[in-house]
Amino acid sequence: MNGSALVGATARVAVVGAGPSGLYAVKALLESDVGVGIDVFDSLPAPYGLVRYGVAPDNQKMKSVIRVLRGSFTEGNDVRFLGNVTFGEDITAAELRAYYDAVIYATGTQGDRGLGIPGEELPGSYGAKEFVNWYCGHPDAAERDFALHGPEVAVVGAGNVALDVARLLAKSTEEIAATDVPDRVLGTFSSSTVTDIHLLSRRGPAQAKFTTVELREMGELANADILIDPGALELTPEEEERIAADRQQRKNVSLLREWAQRPPEGKPRRLHLWFWRSPVRIIGENHIDGVVIERNALQADGTLRGTGEYETLPVSMILAAVGYQARALPGVPFDEHTNTVPNKNGCVLEAEGTPRPGEYVAGWAKRGPTGVIGTNKNDAAETVDNLLDDLNDLRNKGRDSSRDVTKLLRQRGIDYVDWAGWLRLDTHETTLGEQQNRPRVKIPDLLSMLEFTRK
Numbered sequence: 331m332n333g334s335a336l337v338g339a340t341a342r343v344a345v346v347g348a349g350p351s352g353l354y355a356v357k358a359l360l361e362s363d364v365g366v367g368i369d370v371f372d373s374l375p376a377p378y379g380l381v382r383y384g385v386a387p388d389n390q391k392m393k394s395v396i397r398v399l400r401g402s403f404t405e406g407n408d409v410r411f412l413g414n415v416t417f418g419e420d421i422t423a424a425e426l427r428a429y430y431d432a433v434i435y436a437t438g439t440q441g442d443r444g445l446g447i448p449g450e451e452l453p454g455s456y457g458a459k460e461f462v463n464w465y466c467g468h469p470d471a472a473e474r475d476f477a478l479h480g481p482e483v484a485v486v487g488a489g490n491v492a493l494d495v496a497r498l499l500a501k502s503t504e505e506i507a508a509t510d511v512p513d514r515v516l517g518t519f520s521s522s523t524v525t526d527i528h529l530l531s532r533r534g535p536a537q538a539k540f541t542t543v544e545l546r547e548m549g550e551l552a553n554a555d556i557l558i559d560p561g562a563l564e565l566t567p568e569e570e571e572r573i574a575a576d577r578q579q580r581k582n583v584s585l586l587r588e589w590a591q592r593p594p595e596g597k598p599r600r601l602h603l604w605f606w607r608s609p610v611r612i613i614g615e616n617h618i619d620g621v622v623i624e625r626n627a628l629q630a631d632g633t634l635r636g637t638g639e640y641e642t643l644p645v646s647m648i649l650a651a652v653g654y655q656a657r658a659l660p661g662v663p664f665d666e667h668t669n670t671v672p673n674k675n676g677c678v679l680e681a682e683g684t685p686r687p688g689e690y691v692a693g694w695a696k697r698g699p700t701g702v703i704g705t706n707k708n709d710a711a712e713t714v715d716n717l718l719d720d721l722n723d724l725r726n727k728g729r730d731s732s733r734d735v736t737k738l739l740r741q742r743g744i745d746y747v748d749w750a751g752w753l754r755l756d757t758h759e760t761t762l763g764e765q766q767n768r769p770r771v772k773i774p775d776l777l778s779m780l781e782f783t784r785k
């Protein structure tokens with residue numbers, strides 16, 4: 331890094347996205363020995379991305395990472411939050427390049443991957459992101475509600491998001507009431523008549539991507555028995571050999587085997603863990619009546635094939651937790667195959683591989699939807715290192731340092747939310763929480779959020 335040789339006015343950097351990767355990038359910029367002023371844009375009036383709108387509401391411990399992420403906005407740092415500003419709508423890539431020496435895109439993912447099976451369009455079939463947005467109080471889902479009438483529902487996926495969704499569906503009203511879900515969401519969970527939750531993994535227990543900590547929580551549910559077919563846990567000698575060398579898989583399989591031996595205790599709900607099963611068709615006319623699942627088998631080349639053995643689960647809702655997916659940002663290169671911004675170690679590239687000097691990417695927009703919150707720290711540090719290496723050259727491009735983007739936003743009538751505004755909303759939510767003996771009560775609708783940022 332040669333940023334320490336910089337002279338003259340403070341360099342200005344725009345970070346688009348106030349999720350973990352954006353805020354870890356801010357932290358890395360501040361920790362460098364380069365004087366830098368940073369504006370952090372987010373389309374929402376609230377920061378923290380998926381820490382606020384993804385991490386499950388019953389996992390408040392994980393949300394404590396916010397203490398680290400908010401640290402950059404303390405007095406004395408030249409860091410501004412500009413919430414309620416959507417990149418590509420309220421401000422363009424070209425404008426950011428004119429106002430800043432460098433721009434870091436840290437916009438995460440915006441969409442759900444679908445199942446791609448017939449019947450998926452029927453009411454009752456949803457992507458997990460919709461459901462997660464709803465229970466996390468995301469403004470996009472403020473008008474949504476879900477009919478938790480069951481009695482049987484299916485969750486498709488073999489990762490932590492599928493576990494989160496299935497776990498919340500299995501929890502009692504008292505357990506949900508101990509979280510920060512919006513009042514309306516708590517009301518819906520309280521009147522849930524779901525009794526059976528089917529978690530469908532297309533591969534086997536030795537392939538699932540659950541992390542052991544998350545999986546273990548499933549075995550400790552006060553309100554639900556876990557049911558697994560012990561036959562699904564008989565592994566091939568190759569699989570046994572493979573998991574012997576993989577601590578996470580080994581622990582996961584050992585937990586699952588322990589649960590398969592447990593007699594059910596007659597708890598109000600049941601969580602059925604299915605392996606080697608794919609949904610192939612959703613049935614119903616105006617609403618889901620069930621889902622047809624097919625047993626899978628592993629082929630010699632590692633791919634799956636359907637065996638032609640079908641069963642129908644009489645579910646009234648199916649939630650597909652098969653992956654989040656980024657969408658192209660206006661004016662920013664996008665790789666349609668990887669669904670990421672093409673880059674070399676965080677430096678944005680044109681589709682044909684030509685560098686775009688001054689443009690960088692971090693987090694899920696850079697590497698796709700993998701890894702935990704902490705993974706974004708090193709990822710953002712790599713991006714920032716490369717940015718700092720380029721900064722001297724970038725600063726010689728002649729940006730007019732007297733221009734302030736807030737003037738442009740005001741001229742456009744954009745009601746941006748600054749850090750003090752966010753703190754007012756934050757205080758309002760935590761105060762509501764204190765009144766109800768809950769960690770916080772989220773305000774989901776955008777207009778109310780904006781109103782509380784002003785009070």
Ligand SMILES: Cc1cc2nc3c(=O)[nH]c(=O)nc-3n(C[C@H](O)[C@H](O)[C@H](O)COP(=O)(O)OP(=O)(O)OC[C@H]3O[C@@H](n4cnc5c(N)ncnc54)[C@H](O)[C@@H]3O)c2cc1C
Binds near residue numbers: 378383491693701706
């Ligand atoms: C449901 C779910 C649960 C998870 N649970 C855990 C967990 O328990 N523990 C854990 O370690 N990890 C968990 N993760 C993973 C973790 O959340 C991610 O690793 C991390 O959030 C990725 O960070 P990011 O900053 O790249 O993206 P994000 O967190 O998605 O942040 C992107 C930010 O960009 C903003 N943005 C997007 N588009 C625009 C635009 N056009 N203009 C302006 N702003 C924009 C968004 O509003 C958002 O604030 C979970 C992920 C999901 C999906």
